[in-house]
Amino acid sequence: MKMKSIVFGMVLLATTGTTWSADSEEIIKYRNSVMKAYAGHTGAASRIVRGKVDYTDQLSLHATAMRDISMLTGDLFPADSDFGETRAKDEVWSKRDEFNEAVKENQQAAEAFLKVVNSGDASTQAESFKALTDSCKGCHDKFRSEEE
Amino acid sequence: MLRLAAYAALLVSLQAMAAGNILEQGRQVFLAANCQTCHTDSDNNGKPLSGGRELHSEFGTYYSPNITPDKKTGIGNWSDEDFVRALRDGISPDGRYYYPSFPFTSYTKMRVDDMLALKAYLFSQPAVKLQNREHELPFYMRIVPSAKFWNKRYFEPGEFQGDPQQSAEWNHGAYLVLAMGHCIECHTPRKALGVMIEDKLFAGVQDLNGAAIPNITPHKKTGIGRWSVDDIVYYFQSGISLSGDAAGGKMAGIIDDSLSKLPLSDQRAMAVYLKSLKPVDNQIRKNKKKRKKEEWE
Numbered sequence: 001m002k003m004k005s006i007v008f009g010m011v012l013l014a015t016t017g018t019t020w021s022a023d024s025e026e027i028i029k030y031r032n033s034v035m036k037a038y039a040g041h042t043g044a045a046s047r048i049v050r051g052k053v054d055y056t057d058q059l060s061l062h063a064t065a066m067r068d069i070s071m072l073t074g075d076l077f078p079a080d081s082d083f084g085e086t087r088a089k090d091e092v093w094s095k096r097d098e099f100n101e102a103v104k105e106n107q108q109a110a111e112a113f114l115k116v117v118n119s120g121d122a123s124t125q126a127e128s129f130k131a132l133t134d135s136c137k138g139c140h141d142k143f144r145s146e147e148e
Numbered sequence: 149m150l151r152l153a154a155y156a157a158l159l160v161s162l163q164a165m166a167a168g169n170i171l172e173q174g175r176q177v178f179l180a181a182n183c184q185t186c187h188t189d190s191d192n193n194g195k196p197l198s199g200g201r202e203l204h205s206e207f208g209t210y211y212s213p214n215i216t217p218d219k220k221t222g223i224g225n226w227s228d229e230d231f232v233r234a235l236r237d238g239i240s241p242d243g244r245y246y247y248p249s250f251p252f253t254s255y256t257k258m259r260v261d262d263m264l265a266l267k268a269y270l271f272s273q274p275a276v277k278l279q280n281r282e283h284e285l286p287f288y289m290r291i292v293p294s295a296k297f298w299n300k301r302y303f304e305p306g307e308f309q310g311d312p313q314q315s316a317e318w319n320h321g322a323y324l325v326l327a328m329g330h331c332i333e334c335h336t337p338r339k340a341l342g343v344m345i346e347d348k349l350f351a352g353v354q355d356l357n358g359a360a361i362p363n364i365t366p367h368k369k370t371g372i373g374r375w376s377v378d379d380i381v382y383y384f385q386s387g388i389s390l391s392g393d394a395a396g397g398k399m400a401g402i403i404d405d406s407l408s409k410l411p412l413s414d415q416r417a418m419a420v421y422l423k424s425l426k427p428v429d430n431q432i433r434k435n436k437k438k439r440k441k442e443e444w445e
Contacts, residue, residue, distance in 0.1 A: 043392020
């Protein structure tokens with residue numbers, strides 16, 4: 001909840017005018033960190049799902065975090081945060097509907113995976129996780145530049 | 149174990165021959181050689197294999213040609229000899245030399261039966277009428293026969309030669325990586341005139357557009373030394389790296405069109421081969437391009 005208010009505050013700041021560009025830069029830095037955290041949970045969950053480590057009781061934590069972060073991502077790309085050190089492509093803003101749709105698909109996939117994890121049914125876990133990571137890849141393919 | 153693997157491989161190829169299923173063999177070659185990604189202009193909803201996809205390089209902008217069996221604009225009139233000559237020698241049916249933007253430098257290592265199976269498969273695909281687009285080359289390359297010069301000077305045609313000291317899986321992986329997947333083409337830095345730097349094969353490069361193409365030699369610090377064979381296979385299947393990042397851009401296309409569609413045995417063989425490469429210490433710098441805010445206002 002606290003996280004959401006912070007994000008909301010930052011988005012508000014970013015959208016109130018160009019004089020807030022310093023805050024836009026902060027949003028970009030924050031966004032980079034949040035996406036890295038998303039990747040961190042994805043990498044950790046993948047090692048549990050693949051049976052590489054035995055921390056099955058921690059999968060729910062990662063699945064919950066992934067779902068929660070997926071709910072934030074759409075808000076992390078406000079207008080005026082399309083400069084500086086970001087790999088976000090122009091299409092994030094120029095094809096906003098398509099971007100929002102990709103974010104929504106990711107949220108649904110993350111929600112579905114969390115449900116599967118919480119159900120304790122291991123048989124569909126790998127498949128559901130694959131659907132989630134495919135939606136990450138699909139969005140990166142369209143909306144993230146290869147330039148560093 | 150080794151003999152068992154070799155026996156299994158032999159059995160599989162005998163079965164394939166018995167079935168006479170050249171189209172299935174061709175489909176496997178098509179997937180492993182990944183013709184799809186470059187020969188389809190997917191960014192502009194181009195029809196499969198009809199070409200037109202841009203490839204930017206410091207030697208100009210190249211447009212992939214139409215490789216559908218359309219007789220006028222595609223390769224529908226090509227004979228078997230034409231097709232083999234293109235892949236093995238880098239020369240088109242009308243005698244023109246290809247620029248190495250077309251990776252004949254890798255495909256030359258392909259066995260002729262695989263080339264012909266690939267041709268049969270391509271000819272079974274829908275024909276699309278779409279004229280090829282001319283490459284946009286710098287002036288100095290247009291006034292001299294630069295492609296012919298390059299081919300004669302730097303290119304050595306020849307089929308893949310296995311290493312009997314290595315396992316059947318390793319040899320299969322080497323064939324897939326070197327003759328088919330042509331990973332080396334993007335993952336190797338080049339010197340003047342686009343010639344690969346011999347001691348940095350597969351060691352990664354930062355391309356013209358600033359994209360960091362990773363070092364895929366098993367160097368512990370700068371390459372994929374910490375990745376297990378399973379981790380590499382998982383990456384081929386999902387695009388999820390060791391750090392949990394999901395692939396995007398060109399590599400996402402290569403995973404979707406090629407790597408994820410290969411049989412597990414192929415994915416494993418490729419991973420085993422990559423893990424056996426000589427580790428090269430080559431940190432790919434992330435040259436962060438800063439986009440100026442003023443451009444957006």
